[in-house]
Amino acid sequence: MAWTWFHRLGSPPYIYSLAARLTPWFAWPAALLMLAGLIDGLVLSPPDYQQGDGFRMMYVHVPTAYMSIMIYTTMAISAAVGLIWRIKVAHAVAASCAPIGASITLCALVTGSLWGAPMWGTYWEWDPRLTSELILLFLYLGYMGLRSATEDVQRADRISAVLAVVGVVNVPIIHFSVVWWNSLHQAPSLMRLGKPTIAVSMLIPLLLMLLAFTLFFVAVLLVRLRAEILSRERSASWIREVVTP
Amino acid sequence: MKALSDFLDMGGYAGYLWPSYILTFVVVVLNVVWARRLLGRSREEARRRLATRAATEAGAAPTRAGEAT
Numbered sequence: 188m189a190w191t192w193f194h195r196l197g198s199p200p201y202i203y204s205l206a207a208r209l210t211p212w213f214a215w216p217a218a219l220l221m222l223a224g225l226i227d228g229l230v231l232s233p234p235d236y237q238q239g240d241g242f243r244m245m246y247v248h249v250p251t252a253y254m255s256i257m258i259y260t261t262m263a264i265s266a267a268v269g270l271i272w273r274i275k276v277a278h279a280v281a282a283s284c285a286p287i288g289a290s291i292t293l294c295a296l297v298t299g300s301l302w303g304a305p306m307w308g309t310y311w312e313w314d315p316r317l318t319s320e321l322i323l324l325f326l327y328l329g330y331m332g333l334r335s336a337t338e339d340v341q342r343a344d345r346i347s348a349v350l351a352v353v354g355v356v357n358v359p360i361i362h363f364s365v366v367w368w369n370s371l372h373q374a375p376s377l378m379r380l381g382k383p384t385i386a387v388s389m390l391i392p393l394l395l396m397l398l399a400f401t402l403f404f405v406a407v408l409l410v411r412l413r414a415e416i417l418s419r420e421r422s423a424s425w426i427r428e429v430v431t432p
Numbered sequence: 433m434k435a436l437s438d439f440l441d442m443g444g445y446a447g448y449l450w451p452s453y454i455l456t457f458v459v460v461v462l463n464v465v466w467a468r469r470l471l472g473r474s475r476e477e478a479r480r481r482l483a484t485r486a487a488t489e490a491g492a493a494p495t496r497a498g499e500a501t
Contacts, residue, residue: 221460229453230439240443247456287463294459298452305448403460410467414474421481430478 197274199416200425206409206416213409217402224395232388244302246392249377250400251295255323256358258288258404262330263355266348278344279419281351282334283411287404289327296320307371315364316372319357326354340419 195201228246235242262284269277299317300310311317330347337343365374376384383390420426442449 234443239445241445241449243442244445244449244452247452251456251459286466290459290463294456297455301448301452305445403463407463407467410471414467414471417471417474417478426478427482430475430482 197272197276199276199279199420199423200429202276203413203416203425203429206413210406210409213402213406217399217406220395220399220402224392224399227395228392232392235389238306241302241305242389244298245389246396248295248298248302249393250396251291251298252320253378253397254400254404255288255292255295255320256361257401258284258291259323259326259351260355260358261408262288263351263358266351269344270348270352275344275419276416278348279412279415280408281348282344283408283415285327285331285334287407287411289324289331291400291404292320292324292327296324303371312371314371315368316361316370319361319364322357323361326350326357330354 224246228243232243234240262281265277265280265284268274269281296317299320303312304310330350333350334343334347337346362375362378364370365372377390377393385393417426417430440446440450
């Protein structure tokens with residue numbers, strides 16, 4: 188009896204209507220938090236003593252970089268769940284993550300490059316952190332390419348899931364690259380053991396943006412997931428109810 | 433006016449900072465637009481599929497080209 192909620196999570200009609208109901212609860216808070224984070228980060232927080240106003244790059248670079256890894260992890264876990272328990276909805280979640288993750292990763296790379304230019308004196312360096320983040324982008328693109336090259340959806344699910352799961356090895360490499368190797372990139376100041384090494388006035392807008400981007404990702408994922416479920420459930424009769432206006 | 437131009441100048445980092453914010457904004461908006469468009473298309477496609485099947489079941493000629501009646 189206690190397992191019914193778990194079984195429902197594998198049921199496409201249930202997930203479809205749940206996703207539709209939940210979307211606004213993620214989308215609107217995301218928009219409001221992003222606005223608050225922007226005002227706090229760009230206007231209210233004081234300039235950094237070393238980087239002046241340049242540190243404000245942080246409020247777009249850190250959330251996108253963080254999300255690039257979080258989205259990949261979500262994708263890999265869903266793909267693994269889909270592979271192991273043969274749950275179609277899990278594969279649909281993984282497939283929906285990829286385009287969001289790829290665009291966010293590109294954003295993290297470009298904002299990082301634009302931050303590096305004035306601070307390090309270079310737009311790009313084949314540095315462990317930068318290189319492993321670039322590999323992350325290629326993993327997303329490879330995953331998407333593999334899916335679109337495979338005609339049969341179930342086959343595409345299985346093949347792409349293997350790539351997603353194998354590629355997850357890159358996630359700890361990205362995270363620890365700044366600790367393991369000499370890197371231009373700074374060490375973590377938030378995701379570390381002990382207290383964050385960042386002033387509270389700078390931390391609050393950063394946390395607002397991190398939360399905003401997380402909610403934003405969930406909202407977009409839920410919309411994409413509904414589209415993915417609709418295109419997969421070709422013959423299901425419940426579809427009639429949800430698509431007739 | 434001075435305050436605004438100071439703000440836009442971002443202590444000399446304007447050339448790096450604003451493109452980053454604009455790009456991030458564009459990526460966020462595009463994600464929303466693409467996802468909504470994808471859902472709209474999937475709904476439209478599902479609706480067409482159902483209509484085709486209903487027509488076939490009602491005894492009308494199959495609509496798919498090349499299919500024998």
